[in-house]
Amino acid sequence: MKIYKLVLIELWHRKSQLITALLAITLGIGVIVGIRSVAVVSEKAVAVNLDNLGANIMVLPLAASVDNYYSADIDAPTFPEDYVERIATSTLAGVDNMSPKLTRKIKIGETNIVLTGIIPKNELASKPIWQTAGLTGKELQTTCGANPINQSFGYKDEKLQRKAIDSIATDECLIGSNISKKLKLKEKNIVTIQGKNFKVAKVLPETGTVDDDRIFAHLHTVQALLGINGQISAIEIMGCCNAISDGLLSKLRNILPDTKITTINQIVATQIKTNQLMNKISVIFLIIVLFVGGISIGNSIWANVNERKKEIGTLRMIGFTKGKIYEILLLKAAILGIIGGILGYLVGTLSGVVLGPQLAGLNIEPIPIYLPWSILISLFISLCGSLIPAYLAGKIEPYKIMQEA
Amino acid sequence: MIIETKELTKNYHHKDGLVVAIKNINLNFEQGDFVTITGPSGSGKTTLLLLLAGLIRPTSGRITFKGYDLHSASDNKLANIRSKHIGFIMQNFSLIPYLSVLNNVLIPLSLNQNGENTKSDYAVHLLESIGLKDRMNHLPKELSAGQQQRVAIARALVNKPNLILADEPTGNLDPALAIEILEVLKQINIENKITIIMVTHSPTASEYGNVRVHIKDGSIII
């Protein structure tokens, strides 16, 4: 008969009390793990998205936000495709590349996908009007290099950037790696989107971004399919940074008055702010959990001590020292803490994985390193909360039970 | 000599004044004695037993058990002495409700690590000798009062003590069961030479003692 066995049997004997003892700490740890999982993924998503964007200026409809663009809501606002030509013909210096896009969230069977219409590079290059504007399409980086100043504007090394799509036929599509997995599609398969058959020209390599959940098709095909002819939801522009500091943005605003034009830097700044807020929230939560979880476990250990006064008296009588009584109660608290940590991690991770895609449009991956952290924090909390009850249990006088016979 | 007291006195401080529970008691018992302590309610019987067990400290005087000075030993030392040398049998059986009969008997062994297996066999042997081997996986509440008290006796014996302290061990049992328990104690006393000090109200029970102590108002009368 070892001490730990006594503790385990007692724990099992009163298993219904486990639920109340663990509720606060499990939920608390769960919320922290949930928030952190989302934050980590969204931080990563922002970073990777920007690395891959290959653009540093976004032209969006006046009423839209970047979130609208990424989440591709059904009624997200649009603006005319002609704007692309307006920019091209304006001969503004510093516009190195443009990529008009139309995005909409649709369903194929039960799977949510983001359908994105694009104009392939060869068409951009072949448009005479764009060639006169100096855009051959062959050399994407014409006026800017990946020097430090440009990098600070989101103008990263081209090797890291999303490869421009060279060509695409009107009945072809390119699919993201997640879509390929979910719909079990391979190259040369046929997929039916909104009643039209497309041939899968390519499965794009995994990028860890929203692109993985996208299907790319020719802009004009997508427009026709969705019944939004001549409209686009965004233009991604690669602008030379020197030109940006020379006021490229306000020049663009002059020729495209009813649009919102932002730099990726601004977008990044907002995202970083959101993430900082999330971090702050999780710190505040951690403190709340420290208190509430500690008090709640301490409280249940205290109730347990009161219920077991007679037993503790008996143990002291037959020769258990105060130290052994502390050991019994703190071991119990430690087991509760460990269970609470594991459950909290599971609750947090599971709700992140299940709710993440629905609420934030992010694919949340479990973060295994949070498991030992959850356990450690929960263990610490429940031991701290149980110190006072254990100390008081040591004060129970063994003779009391003899006199109360 | 196994246990001896000199001028042992215990006062309780109560808000209504001082209660003198034990007054200048001098006792000494030999290994193998079966001592019965009788006396009216409130005369100090339980208090005396608690003092002998080192569960409370005397106000003045000395208690020596197997050469240890109980009146001056530390709390941990006292706990240690109890776990190694003293077995307890209480009127209310004081079993651990959520542990099986066998685990209840094994509980004192959790305090000394070595030789657990042989001692665990010994626990089963003890349960067998009191006729409860087939009940060893039951919970205390599934046993009758007499059976529960026998489990408590087995628990008191598992560490092979020199001394068993019993406070009205038959107080909650009907006369026939009481005789059964007393016979078990007598057998332990004779076969294993274990000293038994038993507080009792019942004249029949006090007959079992070869040393009989009667106390009144905290003093020994005979």
Ligand SMILES: Nc1ncnc2c1ncn2[C@@H]1O[C@H](COP(=O)(O)OP(=O)(O)OP(=O)(O)O)[C@@H](O)[C@H]1O
């Ligand atoms: N913790 C205590 N505080 C104050 N007085 C106490 C305390 N414990 C016992 N007493 C008093 O000490 C006296 C002796 O009590 P004790 O319990 O030893 O009597 P007893 O002989 O065992 O009685 P009973 O036969 O009823 O069990 C009583 O007057 C009792 O009220």
Ligand SMILES: [Mg+2]
């Ligand atoms: Mg008494």
